[in-house]
Amino acid sequence: MQRTDAEAGSPQVNPAAAPGFVCSICGEPSTRICVWCTKDACDNHICAKCSRCSDCCECELVRLSAEQPA
Numbered sequence: 155m156q157r158t159d160a161e162a163g164s165p166q167v168n169p170a171a172a173p174g175f176v177c178s179i180c181g182e183p184s185t186r187i188c189v190w191c192t193k194d195a196c197d198n199h200i201c202a203k204c205s206r207c208s209d210c211c212e213c214e215l216v217r218l219s220a221e222q223p224a
């Protein structure tokens with residue numbers, strides 16, 4: 155009878171390799187934070203122009219007002 159009870163196959167998650175952030179809006183893994191509120195935001199919810207999350211970004215407001223022809 156042979157028993158190999160010491161198999162080196164135990165799945166181990168390295169806590170140091172955990173993802174940095176999770177988007178506070180949609181919960182997707184994120185690597186950036188809003189520079190304004192410092193909340194986590196994924197690429198979909200962070201503005202590439204101002205690096206703010208969707209809640210803080212004011213680019214849309216500016217764009218809306220600028221959309222109207224003078």
Ligand SMILES: [Zn+2]
Binds near residue numbers: 177180181182
């Ligand atoms: Zn998101």
Ligand SMILES: [Zn+2]
Binds near residue numbers: 189190191193206210
């Ligand atoms: Zn924000």
Ligand SMILES: [Zn+2]
Binds near residue numbers: 206213
């Ligand atoms: Zn913006």
